[in-house]
Amino acid sequence: MKLATLKSGGRDGTLVVVSRDLGRCYPVGAIARTLQEALDRWDEVRDDLALVAELLERGALKDARPFDPAACHSPLPRAYQWADGSAYLNHVELVRKARGAEVPASFYDDPLMYQGGSDSFIGPCDDIVADESWGIDFEAEVAVITGDVPMGIDPKAALETIRLVLLVNDVTLRNLVPGELAKGFGFFQSKPASSFSPVAVTPDELGEAWRDGKLHLPLEVQYNGRPFGRPNAGVDMTFDFGRLIAHAAKTREMEAGSIVGSGTVSNKQGGLYGSKIENGGVGYCCIAEVRMYETIESGAPQTPFMRHGDTVEIAMHDASGASIFGSIRNRVRGLGR
Amino acid sequence: MKLATLKSGGRDGTLVVVSRDLGRCYPVGAIARTLQEALDRWDEVRDDLALVAELLERGALKDARPFDPAACHSPLPRAYQWADGSAYLNHVELVRKARGAEVPASFYDDPLMYQGGSDSFIGPCDDIVADESWGIDFEAEVAVITGDVPMGIDPKAALETIRLVLLVNDVTLRNLVPGELAKGFGFFQSKPASSFSPVAVTPDELGEAWRDGKLHLPLEVQYNGRPFGRPNAGVDMTFDFGRLIAHAAKTREMEAGSIVGSGTVSNKQGGLYGSKIENGGVGYCCIAEVRMYETIESGAPQTPFMRHGDTVEIAMHDASGASIFGSIRNRVRGLGR
Numbered sequence: 135m136k137l138a139t140l141k142s143g144g145r146d147g148t149l150v151v152v153s154r155d156l157g158r159c160y161p162v163g164a165i166a167r168t169l170q171e172a173l174d175r176w177d178e179v180r181d182d183l184a185l186v187a188e189l190l191e192r193g194a195l196k197d198a199r200p201f202d203p204a205a206c207h208s209p210l211p212r213a214y215q216w217a218d219g220s221a222y223l224n225h226v227e228l229v230r231k232a233r234g235a236e237v238p239a240s241f242y243d244d245p246l247m248y249q250g251g252s253d254s255f256i257g258p259c260d261d262i263v264a265d266e267s268w269g270i271d272f273e274a275e276v277a278v279i280t281g282d283v284p285m286g287i288d289p290k291a292a293l294e295t296i297r298l299v300l301l302v303n304d305v306t307l308r309n310l311v312p313g314e315l316a317k318g319f320g321f322f323q324s325k326p327a328s329s330f331s332p333v334a335v336t337p338d339e340l341g342e343a344w345r346d347g348k349l350h351l352p353l354e355v356q357y358n359g360r361p362f363g364r365p366n367a368g369v370d371m372t373f374d375f376g377r378l379i380a381h382a383a384k385t386r387e388m389e390a391g392s393i394v395g396s397g398t399v400s401n402k403q404g405g406l407y408g409s410k411i412e413n414g415g416v417g418y419c420c421i422a423e424v425r426m427y428e429t430i431e432s433g434a435p436q437t438p439f440m441r442h443g444d445t446v447e448i449a450m451h452d453a454s455g456a457s458i459f460g461s462i463r464n465r466v467r468g469l470g471r
Numbered sequence: 472m473k474l475a476t477l478k479s480g481g482r483d484g485t486l487v488v489v490s491r492d493l494g495r496c497y498p499v500g501a502i503a504r505t506l507q508e509a510l511d512r513w514d515e516v517r518d519d520l521a522l523v524a525e526l527l528e529r530g531a532l533k534d535a536r537p538f539d540p541a542a543c544h545s546p547l548p549r550a551y552q553w554a555d556g557s558a559y560l561n562h563v564e565l566v567r568k569a570r571g572a573e574v575p576a577s578f579y580d581d582p583l584m585y586q587g588g589s590d591s592f593i594g595p596c597d598d599i600v601a602d603e604s605w606g607i608d609f610e611a612e613v614a615v616i617t618g619d620v621p622m623g624i625d626p627k628a629a630l631e632t633i634r635l636v637l638l639v640n641d642v643t644l645r646n647l648v649p650g651e652l653a654k655g656f657g658f659f660q661s662k663p664a665s666s667f668s669p670v671a672v673t674p675d676e677l678g679e680a681w682r683d684g685k686l687h688l689p690l691e692v693q694y695n696g697r698p699f700g701r702p703n704a705g706v707d708m709t710f711d712f713g714r715l716i717a718h719a720a721k722t723r724e725m726e727a728g729s730i731v732g733s734g735t736v737s738n739k740q741g742g743l744y745g746s747k748i749e750n751g752g753v754g755y756c757c758i759a760e761v762r763m764y765e766t767i768e769s770g771a772p773q774t775p776f777m778r779h780g781d782t783v784e785i786a787m788h789d790a791s792g793a794s795i796f797g798s799i800r801n802r803v804r805g806l807g808r
Contacts, residue, residue, distance in 0.1 A: 326722040
């Protein structure tokens with residue numbers, strides 16, 4: 135089952151079921167007005183939503199309308215929880231190597247996770263509004279939306295709380311990071327509003343690609359229209375989503391509609407040359423990563439962060455080449471407009 | 472106007488208007504079912520809610536019922552945003568002094584703030600569930616709930632976005648803090664679910680005590696039934712709520728219903744002896760603070776953190792001795808029950 139949220143209908147938008155090929159959608163207000171409402175009552179509404187999805191596939195819903203990702207908000211336009219892990223340790227290893235530091239041994243046992251702001255995400259096709267001097271970067275990730283998660287849950291049981299899977303662009307303002315982390319309280323201003331893929335899907339839609347709490351498909355990033363990254367999200371993920379959810383819920387319960395992110399997807403590769411897509415590598419899911427290779431090999435980064443007018447597109451295709459989640463397409467612009 | 476949320480009525484409870492003396496309340500489902508709904512449509516509903524409050528004061532509402540804080544959830548049982556500052560620099564100075572470090576000059580210009588989890592607060596009279604080995608502590612604070620806040624707002628305009636004022640117990644697991652901060656991503660497991668005062672009030676209810684974006688009254692903490700702290704929340708607050716909101720909204724807009732906290736209230740005092748309430752001081756709003764005095768003066772902390780069965784009560788009274796927000800009353804218990 136594939137779900138999306140149209141922007142019309144207030145702060146939380148309007149829930150629609152989307153056809154598998156992303157061609158058509160059907161508003162399901164009679165079942166649940168918003169995605170949060172559906173998640174709040176998931177056991178009650180899941181079967182009804184699945185029946186609508188089946189009818190939509192069969193072409194049996196006369197009122198089905200064309201699905202337009204540009205009319206979508208993020209599936210949860212605002213959420214009660216956005217907890218983002220950093221499960222691809224290769225990314226962390228590169229960060230540390232670029233500044234000549236070791237990765238502490240504990241990082242391989244104890245997930246890194248930060249508490250993100252979740253009150254006002256931008257839509258999948260909305261602009262990122264930011265000052266160029268802040269060092270604007272994207273981070274392409276996989277995320278899950280959970281049901282209610284009891285405190286102290288174990289990683290295996292945590293996997294059963296996953297209701298939906300989606301993609302996220304965890305926008306990061308790199309030049310604000312060092313100052314914030316030096317203060318010791320973690321990210322705040324350096325993590326502005328994230329955007330999510332137009333469509334969130336139930337794990338069963340992913341078939342064999344969803345196993346061991348990981349999504350085994352390449353995550354594709356286009357930067358200004360050119361291929362920039364396509365690492366496999368199932369490879370080199372040190373902590374699966376069960377581990378990440380269990381980490382988040384160690385000292386508190388989590389409520390239905392909690393979003394948990396994987397962190398920037400990153401596969402282990404050789405040096406700068408071989409890692410670029412044009413040289414046969416799998417590329418990068420954020421600009422910071424290529425800058426780290428550049429720093430390690432030449433002493434300084436060369437690739438600039440995003441400038442106003444730059445665009446990033448994030449998507450994932452199944453084995454048959456069909457887009458699973460639709461595309462995140464964010465353009466950067468200044469505060470003036 | 473005073474507002475509260477009864478636990479009955481689903482995840483977001485039922486919004487009630489509360490009488491000034493906290494004696495009676497009246498459900499206002501016909502105006503707004505939940506506090507979040509009221510905040511989403513504040514300009515539309517404010518006058519109606521104020522009229523109900525006026526009728527309640529006059530004794531003109533036959534269906535008014537006794538107000539029971541124990542039946543209350545936190546005013547927002549779950550919120551889209553919980554951003555907690557650390558505006559009382561005395562607290563930060565003591566932390567640093569206890570470990571022989573300086574406070575960076577920038578801390579006096581640039582507020583400390585962390586992103587808190589907000590998907591499942593505990594109620595004002597609920598138990599804190601935690602393992603004793605985690606180092607359970609309370610933090611008594613003042614907080615505000617905002618309307619919509621545009622990105623880049625200035626501190627003066629930010630004050631105008633404040634809809635409600637309330638108290639918070641920002642529960643902190645001290646023994647988990649050093650490990651988490653060392654990882655560089657800020658607090659997560661060390662900041663479990665917070666609890667808020669049963670009642671949230673509009674700033675006009677506070678009269679002269681609300682000025683310059685600060686609440687000029689003593690914040691009272693009872694620990695296991697004995698006075699533990701009563702520092703004035705209007706004193707030694709380096710950053711007022713306008714500054715804190717502007718800081719939070721520098722790189723992103725904030726949506727109605729965002730909660731912004733002051734950080735542990737703390738007044739500058741002399742050493743350990745004079746700061747205790749029994750010796751004429753104003754005491755402390757968290758256990759960590761007395762432990763820092765102990766560390767500075769004797770090399771090691773003596774006061775233990777909370778044990779199962781311990782209780783903390785947080786309240787604030789107006790000049791006439793009346794409780795403004797009702798009391799937060801949390802008891803600590805283990806995970807087993």
